[in-house]
Amino acid sequence: MAQEVRTVEQRTPQTTETGQRSAPQPMFLPPADIYETRDNIFVLAEMPGVALDGVDITLERRVLTIRGRSASNDHAGYQRVYNEYADVDYERAFTTSENIDWDRIEATLKDGVLHLVLPKAETANARKIELKSG
């Protein structure tokens, strides 16, 4: 698990099919912790500013991609005094070496940290092939 798929540090986000992006936001690689137990692989990714509806998790073959989009943080009527924080998009992709039971993946978002639990698939799925006589 946890072979990183190289992604560009910063790029112009593309428009997704779910909605249009009003303005491109900087793209960040969210820092991640990944650890495994006997049965599960855990992924914790920091995506502060991202709300539930801003998270997108996709699995394609063995590539797990997580994306997050910070909720807009406009403060109408206020004048900016100081600024370090910015709304950003997050994206990161990993390949998984273990077989993952995709149907039982759990994802939660708490205090800006995305938690993923990836259950390892049972390896006892070996199938016996019946041999037919020709």
Add this chain to the structure above:
Amino acid sequence: MTLEGARRPVQQQDVNWQRRERAYGTFSRAVQLPFRVDPDRVQARFNNGILEI
């Protein structure tokens, strides 16, 4: 105004770490405000990991 907090690591027994990039521990930051503040009317929210005061 001083902010202090702590990030506690996940307590997990018998785990095999693959990647450890997140930072843990205590933190503190002091900000000098450019005006006087009424301390009784300060409001704070913590949403999605962002503290707003």
